[in-house]
Amino acid sequence: MNKIEHLVIQHVHNLNNMPILAVDICGIITYANNAACQLFHVENKVLLGQHLSRFFNFLKTAQSIQSEFVEKEPNVSMEVSLPCATGEERWGLVNSQPLADDNGQILVYFFIQDISTLRKRGNLQDITDQKVHKTLLKESMERQARLAAVVSTSDDAIISKTLTGLITSWNASAERMFGYTEAEVLGKHISLIIPADRIDEEEIIIRRISKGGRIEHFETVRIGKSGQKIYVSLSISPIVDGNGMIIGASKIARDISRQKEFEEKLQRYTNNVEILNTVGKLVSESLDVKEILQIVIDASTKIIGAELGIFIYHDQNKNDEPDFAFANSGVFSELLIKEKILESNFLSSEPNWEQVARSTDLTHDNLYKDKFLVSSWFKDQSVIKSYLGVPVVSKSGKTIGRLIYGHQEEGQFMEDQEKLVIGIATQTSTALQNAKLYEKIQFLNKKKDEFVGLASHELKTPITSLVGFLQLLSMRMQTGDINKPIVDKALKQSNRLSILIDDMLNVTKIESGQLSLSYALFDLGCMVQEIIEEVQYTTHSHHIEFHSEKPSFLISADKLHLEQVLVNLLNNAIKYSPGAHQVKVYLAEYSGYAILRVQDFGMGVPVGQQEHIFSRFYRAEGINPHISGLGLGLYISKEIIDRHGGELTVESQLGEGSIFVVKIPI
Known part of the structure; x- marks a missing residue:
């Protein structure tokens, strides 16, 4: 055992488990334990004498060693890539601390985990799993950050709640949509924004979510802080904890109020078209003016929800004399005093006879409050407040009538009702003109029939006499008389003329209903x-x-x-x-x-x-x-x-x- 190994053994514990290297001031490996050899998949003799940069790319020269370990504070930690024969990416955690002799002079560097008082030493730890885990953790945190950014910036309201209905999160769009701040709703029950008549929906939703189900694009109504109704489309998913247990629900609410408003407008338009077609069919089937007036006022009064409907028809006949007709409908129709309307010259007292007029409250409308419309409509004390008047205009542009509607409550007639009645008035104008034309045709037909009947009667007598005289003359003429063929031809033509006259008389009888049958x-x-x-x-x-x-x-x-x-x-x-x-x-x-x-x-x-x-x-x-x-x-x-x-x-x-x-x- 050399001096360096002795120092290492003296200052490092768990030699068999901790990879340890020692280097000199030039970066040459002077010591490697068994754990280090296993880490680099080489024998000890291969490591010894090699430069540290062969195994760590971040260490190229002695100067880098000096800057990395000597001049830095003790206990420097670095993550490094470890070489691997299989090509697998591996990471290590390098911990360094200087070791010196008794005089304080630095002799070698070690990668070591523990601290020694004699020499520099260091250790290398295989942190591949830690590195992967840290990377995944970092990616997860990044994903959560991105998700949080999406939630906070989403145009849709994103809300989470427990299975008991308690609100646990509330994004900015939810604040804008419903008017409640996050502080106002956290911990409150979701029923805060659910209408009373739809509270059963929450039970159905929770029941499905608890079983792991999802709800997609469920259209319903919710209530904002100010009490307004908000049409929403809900998509709801279960929230699952780390153990796979369903602990709540995540709800995305999209405001579809504008879409619903458009759909309602489209439906109203479709309904109006159907109504106009129905009314048009009804009035087109009649050619009687009074019948048309009654059909139109009955149907339109009911359609727009008026309590009173009046149809005044005022046209000029062929002699430029007033042609007046009147029809009324509604719950107040029996209270009208028709005679007073006629006596009061209503047509001239109506301030907007030739224009569309709509009033929220007649009693406070300067155009009407002193007029006959308000003061004398009824026998009792009923007061009309809401008013709608629409002119009926002929193709020539002449106003030939007016549709008038009333209601004792104010603000009952809106733009939709006005447009609908204008459409009805247009159809009615055509029907009335057809009816008037039909009346004229009937009048002319009647005059024609009277003429045909009179002419036939006037012709019948002389023709009958002529036929009789010709028959008598033909009978008295001798056979072979050169004039007899002429008389016979005259008699034949007279008989034909008599038949034509009989036909005209029969037509007159048929048209007048005087053709009688004798069985x-x-x-x-x-x-x-x-x-x-x-x-x-x-x-x-x-x-x-x-x-x-x-x-x-x-x-x-x-x-x-x-x-x-x-x-x-x-x-x-x-x-x-x-x-x-x-x-x-x-x-x-x-x-x-x-x-x-x-x-x-x-x-x-x-x-x-x-x-x-x-x-x-x-x-x-x-x-x-x-x-x-x-x-x-x-x-x-x-x-x-x-x-x-x-x-x-x-x-x-x-x-x-x-x-x-x-x-x-x-």
Whole structure:
């Protein structure tokens, strides 16, 4: 044992467990114990005589040794990388302290853990696990710092609580969102921000979290410090301790109030569109002014929650005379004094007749407080405070009416109600103008019908006389008289004219409701046979075939009017099939109806026109203009059959002829 080893043994304990090196002033290793050899995976003889920098990169020269250990304070500690044959990263903790002889002169350096009084000594400790642990700890602390920064700067409220609901953390966004500071809520129960009607939600949340479950994007309502409702979306996760036990819940609350407000506005808009469509459909189905007024005021009063609704319609008729109509609705409607409204010249007393007007409280509104609207609306002492008035404007820009709503509580009508009523007023304007146009058409139709009826009556007498005279003249003329064919043609044309006049008279009777039916029991089959023979006698261009399912069809009906229908159908079949030579008539019974079918093989009726041919004065397009007729025959025939409780229909294809089907109840 040399002198250096002796000094080391004298001052260092636990030689077998602690790696120890001794170096001289030049950094040459002069001593290494077994633990040091094992640390560097070399034999003792390899270490001895080597420079310390071979094993520690931070020590390159003697000067660095001098600066690192001699000139520094005792007990210097450094973490160093240790060489490893396997390439694995290893770290050591170097502790140094100077050793000197009796004269105080430094002789060697050691890496040692304990202190000696004779020489410098030092030790190396393998701290790989400690270094890894420290690195992980540092990374963990950095992650926690980053997490804390995220929590503190997040726009979402981040709150943690125990399983009993006690608040344990509260970030800055939670303060901004709910209005409570962290000091005000820590240790308080989370129910502080939960509405009373939603307190059951907390129990459900805790129950799920306690079982390890999560809650994602749960939309609900919470309450701020000022009492305002806050719509939030909650995401909640369990908090687990080091032993894996669930000890609480972490809650992220996102304020979705603006989103909810947008959704509510969108829903209100959708509802308003549906309401407008419904009201529009209702008013479009009516062509009566008073009915339209009542429908609109009933629906709109209910929709906007008014206690009173009034619709005043004021237009000029064709003589520029006032056309006034009035409708009211609501819980106060029976209290209105309509006569006083008319007597008071309300239209001129209303200050905003042609403008939209909305008042929170009429009794304090300078425009209204002295007006008839406030002072004399009702028989009793009820007072209207909230007011909404919307003009009804025609397409020409003329104000033709006003929708007025009232409520005895102030502040009841807002912008949404105003916009909705404006939309209703626009639709109503169109409906009213259509109704007025319809009234004018009805008026003109009535005048036209009166004229047609009067003219027909006036023409009927001379035509009847003319037919009679021509018949008498024809009978007295001798056979072979050159003038007889002329008289017969005049008689034929006079009969046609008489038929046209009869059609116009029948139309007048139908329109005025004066077409009466005289029911009697008769054999329909015999009647059809007789009419076919009469028509066949007057025509030589077509042969009429008759097929009956059975010999007798007893029905109760107006025989004369049914004869008129059959004559019209047969004449049409002949007239509209000039290139054919045959007409077929079928009579059968089916499901309590007598079914009469008249078939021709002529030009047919286009599909697009079939629904119109039973209209008054309608003639199918593409028909030869030389074919006479007013377009009244099928209209009259259908009216007669309809009044019998039957049906008149057509089956036709262009160029292939037509089949007219008559169904008469037996």
